[in-house]
Amino acid sequence: MIAVKRSKQSVLRTNNSVDLFLTVIRVVSLIVIALGLLLFFIEQIRGTALNGDAPLTGGAIRGLFVTGVSQGAMYGLIALGYSMVYGVLGFINFAHGEVFMAGAMSAWITSNILFDNGMWEGGFSFIIALLIVLLVAIVVSTLATILIERIAYRPRRESPRLIPLITSIVVSFFMQNAVLGLFGPASKTLPAPPSWMSDSYTFLEIEGTKILVMVIAAISMAGLWVFVERTKTGKAMRAVAEDKEIAALMGIDVNRTIVTTFAVGGAMAGVAGVLWGLLFRGVSSQTGFLPGIKAFTAAVIGGVGNLGGSMAGGLILGVAESVGPLLILKPMTIPAVSQLKDAVAFAVLVLVLLFKPTGLFGERLASEDRA
Amino acid sequence: MSDRTPLLEFKEINTHYGAVHILKDVNLAIYPGELVCLLGGNASGKSTTLKTLLGMVKPTSGDVILDGEVVNEKPISYRVERGVTMVPENRRLFKRLSVKENLELGAYLRTDKAKIAEDLERIYDMFPRVKERLSQRAGTLSGGEQQMVAMGRALMSSPRVLLMDEPSMGLAPALVETNFELIQQIHAEGVAIFMVEQNANMALSIADRGWVLQTGKVVLDDTADALLQNPELRASYLGEAESH
Ligand SMILES: Nc1ncnc2c1ncn2[C@@H]1O[C@H](COP(=O)(O)OP(=O)(O)O)[C@@H](O)[C@H]1O
Numbered sequence: 223m224i225a226v227k228r229s230k231q232s233v234l235r236t237n238n239s240v241d242l243f244l245t246v247i248r249v250v251s252l253i254v255i256a257l258g259l260l261l262f263f264i265e266q267i268r269g270t271a272l273n274g275d276a277p278l279t280g281g282a283i284r285g286l287f288v289t290g291v292s293q294g295a296m297y298g299l300i301a302l303g304y305s306m307v308y309g310v311l312g313f314i315n316f317a318h319g320e321v322f323m324a325g326a327m328s329a330w331i332t333s334n335i336l337f338d339n340g341m342w343e344g345g346f347s348f349i350i351a352l353l354i355v356l357l358v359a360i361v362v363s364t365l366a367t368i369l370i371e372r373i374a375y376r377p378r379r380e381s382p383r384l385i386p387l388i389t390s391i392v393v394s395f396f397m398q399n400a401v402l403g404l405f406g407p408a409s410k411t412l413p414a415p416p417s418w419m420s421d422s423y424t425f426l427e428i429e430g431t432k433i434l435v436m437v438i439a440a441i442s443m444a445g446l447w448v449f450v451e452r453t454k455t456g457k458a459m460r461a462v463a464e465d466k467e468i469a470a471l472m473g474i475d476v477n478r479t480i481v482t483t484f485a486v487g488g489a490m491a492g493v494a495g496v497l498w499g500l501l502f503r504g505v506s507s508q509t510g511f512l513p514g515i516k517a518f519t520a521a522v523i524g525g526v527g528n529l530g531g532s533m534a535g536g537l538i539l540g541v542a543e544s545v546g547p548l549l550i551l552k553p554m555t556i557p558a559v560s561q562l563k564d565a566v567a568f569a570v571l572v573l574v575l576l577f578k579p580t581g582l583f584g585e586r587l588a589s590e591d592r593a
Numbered sequence: 594m595s596d597r598t599p600l601l602e603f604k605e606i607n608t609h610y611g612a613v614h615i616l617k618d619v620n621l622a623i624y625p626g627e628l629v630c631l632l633g634g635n636a637s638g639k640s641t642t643l644k645t646l647l648g649m650v651k652p653t654s655g656d657v658i659l660d661g662e663v664v665n666e667k668p669i670s671y672r673v674e675r676g677v678t679m680v681p682e683n684r685r686l687f688k689r690l691s692v693k694e695n696l697e698l699g700a701y702l703r704t705d706k707a708k709i710a711e712d713l714e715r716i717y718d719m720f721p722r723v724k725e726r727l728s729q730r731a732g733t734l735s736g737g738e739q740q741m742v743a744m745g746r747a748l749m750s751s752p753r754v755l756l757m758d759e760p761s762m763g764l765a766p767a768l769v770e771t772n773f774e775l776i777q778q779i780h781a782e783g784v785a786i787f788m789v790e791q792n793a794n795m796a797l798s799i800a801d802r803g804w805v806l807q808t809g810k811v812v813l814d815d816t817a818d819a820l821l822q823n824p825e826l827r828a829s830y831l832g833e834a835e836s837h
């Protein structure tokens with residue numbers, strides 16, 4: 223609440239030592255970013271970096287952006303699930319990363335079966351195969367999340383919000399270990415996609431895989447938007463998110479609407495799981511952890527509870543972690559910047575919250591208990 | 594009146610929140626087309642009465658009867674489908690949804706599309722101000738406009754009885770009167786009204802009958818005229834010094 227109240231005041235006003243401290247951090251972080259960018263431009267103009275290395279080429283920079291956007295789209299899809307459940311029940315479902323992992327695991331299994339049957343190649347047959355993989359992943363993740371809601375969260379619906387939050391962490395560990403026990407610790411590999419997928423296309427020279435990832439993500443997000451904004455069920459979902467008692471007074475079945483919300487979030491995570499498989503091809507029981515945390519971060523950056531914000535947050539995070547290390551940190555001659563991808567991702571979160579505690583597109587939340 | 598079946602009825606209703614006993618052996622009956630009111634001080638159980646009628650709160654004993662059928666175990670939607678609805682305390686619009694969406698949600702359980710469109714037009718006629726603001730978020734409306742949308746939303750369920758929880762609360766004094774006129778207008782169209790009010794004088798002046806609730810017990814049950822004359826009530830609720 224304190225943070226929320228502060229957002230009403232000017233960012234640069236200093237009332238007390240805490241505000242002064244925050245202001246100093248805000249200014250320092252802006253200076254670091256500005257300095258990094260300045261050095262980047264200098265090295266581009268000079269043709270050498272400060273430490274004598276060759277500067278990034280235009281093609282490399284473009285590649286970083288494309289990678290960022292495609293991974294960011296995946297984060298955005300996962301982030302939607304955090305956001306929707308938070309909107310409706312007011313807690314962060316930390317098992318959502320594992321729902322994503324379940325989708326990715328199913329993609330590994332389905333794609334290998336299709337590969338064995340010779341469908342994971344060619345043009346048309348590969349697209350059909352991919353659609354089957356997507357469908358299976360959506361079903362698996364949706365069922366997983368519906369089961370979790372029914373078994374773990376519904377009995378705790380009336381408890382303080384911290385209880386389902388902690389329950390979700392437990393579910394997350396349970397799922398990781400269940401998958402570990404079932405499939406072992408070794409990373410599983412999806413079969414290589416047909417060669418046309420790794421070719422580059424358009425004047426931007428984007429890799430086929432990444433085009434496909436972006437297209438699938440865009441279609442999913444558009445579909446979700448239509449569902450939430452244009453259908454009766456979507457309207458009911460938004461009503462339940464705002465006021466369950468009055469939603470019930472309208473005759474809305476609140477329980478069923480909550481299940482639908484989980485299911486839709488799960489479906490998006492399933493799609494994201496397939497995208498992960500396409501981008502990285504390696505899947506294990508640990509796959510859900512970091513992307514899950516990053517998607518949660520993306521949701522907070524965008525303003526948790528706000529669906530457009532979650533998608534935008536995902537893209538911002540994806541681009542920032544891809545571009546940031548080489549564009550801002552490397553020119554300052556910081557060593558081994560490519561290791562700092564994750565640190566940059568979370569630094570973006572800190573930065574956004576420093577300037578806008580409710581997230582970029584967030585609104586002040588009602589004073590209900592939320593965790 | 595007693596030869597007709599009440600639309601909505603309480604028989605010996607007791608309601609608890611946890612261990613706290615709120616409604617105590619409450620009996621009441623609302624007949625089709627009536628305008629009745631429920632008076633009582635703060636925390637006397639007025640809102641709980643409305644919520645129990647709708648099924649938002651379950652009674653611990655006694656029967657809620659709708660058209661002669663015991664509906665204790667039926668969900669809210671069952672009653673809404675049969676023409677019971679409420680304008681809740683403080684209006685409680687879906688503030689982040691558009692005005693249009695709020696109205697549409699009122700008709701959530703209805704499937705008669707043509708009739709819904711017709712009712713929507715009727716509400717636009719009733720509240721031209723609302724029609725101008727259909728795409729606006731409901732939370733951005735003024736208090737008076739929100740009251741119109743709340744009434745419109747309730748009417749969109751095509752109710753036979755409208756429960757109203759303190760409809761004049763939080764309205765500017767000038768609007769309170771308009772609001773009462775509106776309630777009379779809705780009543781004139783044949784909708785029964787069951788109104789909870791702190792504004793006892795005004796409520797009784799338009800009502801047929803009324804009940805007075807005191808710490809969960811019905812202490813007075815009479816015609817509106819008789820209640821207006823009741824010395825006890827005049828002292829506690831109608832006196833100018835008293836305000837709740
Ligand atoms: N959900 C609830 N849980 C526990 N107590 C409640 C709840 N709602 C109301 N109460 C209590 O029940 C009593 C009656 O409340 P209510 O019916 O709202 O009174 P009124 O509408 O007449 O002011 C009050 O003491 C109130 O604090």
Ligand SMILES: [Mg+2]
Nearest residue numbers: 639640682758
């Ligand atoms: Mg009340």
